[in-house]
Amino acid sequence: MRYHRSDIVERAVDILDQYGLPDLSMRRIASELGLQPSALYHHFTSKQVLLAAVADELLTRGDRPDADGLSWDERVIGQSRGLRDAMLAFRDGAELVATVHAFGLGARTPHARLAATIRDGGFDESFSRAAATTIMHFVFGHVSDEQTHLQANSVGAIDDVVGGGTDRADKASFELGLTLILDGIRLRHHAASAVG
Amino acid sequence: MRYHRSDIVERAVDILDQYGLPDLSMRRIASELGLQPSALYHHFTSKQVLLAAVADELLTRGDRPDADGLSWDERVIGQSRGLRDAMLAFRDGAELVATVHAFGLGARTPHARLAATIRDGGFDESFSRAAATTIMHFVFGHVSDEQTHLQANSVGAIDDVVGGGTDRADKASFELGLTLILDGIRLRHHAASAVG
DNA sequence: ACCTGAACACCGTTCAAGT
DNA sequence: ACCTGAACACCGTTCAAGT
Numbered sequence: 001m002r003y004h005r006s007d008i009v010e011r012a013v014d015i016l017d018q019y020g021l022p023d024l025s026m027r028r029i030a031s032e033l034g035l036q037p038s039a040l041y042h043h044f045t046s047k048q049v050l051l052a053a054v055a056d057e058l059l060t061r062g063d064r065p066d067a068d069g070l071s072w073d074e075r076v077i078g079q080s081r082g083l084r085d086a087m088l089a090f091r092d093g094a095e096l097v098a099t100v101h102a103f104g105l106g107a108r109t110p111h112a113r114l115a116a117t118i119r120d121g122g123f124d125e126s127f128s129r130a131a132a133t134t135i136m137h138f139v140f141g142h143v144s145d146e147q148t149h150l151q152a153n154s155v156g157a158i159d160d161v162v163g164g165g166t167d168r169a170d171k172a173s174f175e176l177g178l179t180l181i182l183d184g185i186r187l188r189h190h191a192a193s194a195v196g
Numbered sequence: 197m198r199y200h201r202s203d204i205v206e207r208a209v210d211i212l213d214q215y216g217l218p219d220l221s222m223r224r225i226a227s228e229l230g231l232q233p234s235a236l237y238h239h240f241t242s243k244q245v246l247l248a249a250v251a252d253e254l255l256t257r258g259d260r261p262d263a264d265g266l267s268w269d270e271r272v273i274g275q276s277r278g279l280r281d282a283m284l285a286f287r288d289g290a291e292l293v294a295t296v297h298a299f300g301l302g303a304r305t306p307h308a309r310l311a312a313t314i315r316d317g318g319f320d321e322s323f324s325r326a327a328a329t330t331i332m333h334f335v336f337g338h339v340s341d342e343q344t345h346l347q348a349n350s351v352g353a354i355d356d357v358v359g360g361g362t363d364r365a366d367k368a369s370f371e372l373g374l375t376l377i378l379d380g381i382r383l384r385h386h387a388a389s390a391v392g
Numbered sequence: 393a394c395c396t397g398a399a400c401a402c403c404g405t406t407c408a409a410g411t
Numbered sequence: 412a413c414c415t416g417a418a419c420a421c422c423g424t425t426c427a428a429g430t
Contacts, residue, residue: 002394026423038425039395047423095298102291104344127372134373137337138330145329148300176323177330180380187379198413222404234406235414243404 003033005043005053012054013090021092021099026050052105055097059110062086072121073182076114080139080178083110087143094143101140111136121189131185138177146170199229201239201249208250209286217288217295222246248301251293255306258282268317269378272310276335276374279306283339290339297336307332317385327381334373342366 011032016024026047030037044050064082066075087093100106115132119125146167153166207228212220222243226233240246260278262271283289296302311328315321342363349362 025421027421036396037423038397041424042394098294098298102294102340102344104348130369130372131376133338133341133369134334134376137341137373138333141333141337142329144298145333148298152300173326173329176326177333180327180330180384181376182380183383184376184379187383188376221402223402232415233404234416237405238413 001034003035003043008033008040008043008050009053009057012050013057016054016092016096017090019091021095024051024054024096048100048103048105051096052100052103055100055106056109058090058093058097059083059086059107062089066117072117073186075117075120076135076182077178079110079114079117080135083136083139084143084174087140088147092147094140094147098140098144107136118185121185123185123189127188131181134181135178138181142174142177146174197230199231199239204229204236204239204246205249205253208246209253212250212288212292213286215287217291220247220250220292244296244299244301247292248296248299251296251302252305254286254289254293255279255282255303258285262313268313269382271313271316272331272378273374275306275310275313276331279332279335280339280370283336284343288343290336290343294336294340303332314381317381319381319385323384327377330377331374334377338370338373342370 008029012024012029015028015032019028026040027037029050030040040050044053062082062085064078066078070078087097090096097107111132114135115128118128118131123131149166149170204225208220208225211224211228215224222236223233225246226236236246240249258278258281260274262274266274283293286292293303307328310331311324314324314327319327345362345366
C-alpha cells in the first residue's frame, strides 16, 4: 500500500494519543502502517520533521476562528485558550509541541496570528511580535505543567489530597497569568495613547 | 575508583557543555568515568533523575544572592536575569532545564525564591506562586528560543543577514517580556492598595 | 515514486555475580 | 556499598536493491 504524508501524520497522532510520546518511534509508526522504518524517510527527512508535522496537525485540529465582534484583547484571550485546549486534547500534546518548538520548528501559524491580532490593537510590528512570543512561552509552559501534573495524578494515587479541584485551579492559574501579560500589554497601549 | 553522586553530576555537566544534550547518554557518562553503565544506577534510579540533578547543578552554579537595598520588583528582575544567565552559560542548558521540568522535576528552588520575593511586595501567597510560575514559564521559554536560534546561527551560515545584533535583540526581547509581566503584577498591587 | 531488507552505531535498564 | 559483565529490548538513520 502506498501512503501520503498525511496518512503517516494521522497514524502518528493516533499513536501519540493512545500510547504517549515515548512510544512514538519511527519503528512503531512504520509497523502500525505495515511498513519498514526506512520507508518513512521517503516522506520525511527526519523524525524531528515528522514530529513537527504532528505538532502542527494537533494545533490545526484545535484551531477555531475568532468570534465576531470581539476587541483585539478578547481575541488574544480566545486564541490563547484555543491553543491550550488543542494541546490538552491529546496525550502529551504540550510536551510534543514544546519539543518541536525547542528544535526550532512548528507553531509558527498561531504565533503569527497572535502577533497580527495584537497589531490590530494599534501596537507596532516589533512590539506585537515580542508580546506574541511572551504569550506563546507562557501558554506552552503552563500547559506543559498542567499535563505533567495530570499525568502524575493519574499514575500515582495522590488524588485524595490534590485531585478533583486541580483542573479548575489549573484553569484559574492559566487565566491569571494570561491576564497579567495582557494587563502589561494594555498598559503600554494607554501609555502610548497618552503621549501620542 | 569509587565515585559519589557529585562526581557523576560534574562529569555530566562537562559532557553537556562540550558535546550537547543528545550526547549526554548514560553510556557516555559511564565510559568517561571508566565505569560500566550499570554502575550509574547505584547512584541514580534513572536517567531522568540524573538529568534533574544536572539541571539543578547548572542553576545552582549560576545562583547569585540579591543585591542590597533593592525593591521586590528589582529583585524579581535580578533573579530572572540570573536564571537566564545560568541557562545560557552552558550548551543546551535551557533545553535540559525545560526537559527536566516537563518531567515534573527540578527548578523548585528558583521558583520558591521568586514567589517569596513577590510575597515581599505585599501580595498574597497563592497569587505570588502563580505570578512566579508565569515568570518561570516565560524565562524557560524565552531562553530556550534564544539558545535554539544561537545554535541555528552557529551551525548554518545565516550570519550575514540576522547575525551580529541578534543577541542584543534577544536580550531586549527578554527584558520587554519580563517588563510586561511585571507591569501586570504591579497593576494588581496598585489596584489592591487603592481598594484596601 | 515508493518501498524492502539488511545493516550500522547506538540507546536505557535489569540482574546475577563479584569485592 | 560499589561495581562488573552480560543480556534484553529497543532506538534513528543509511543505502543498495527491487517494482
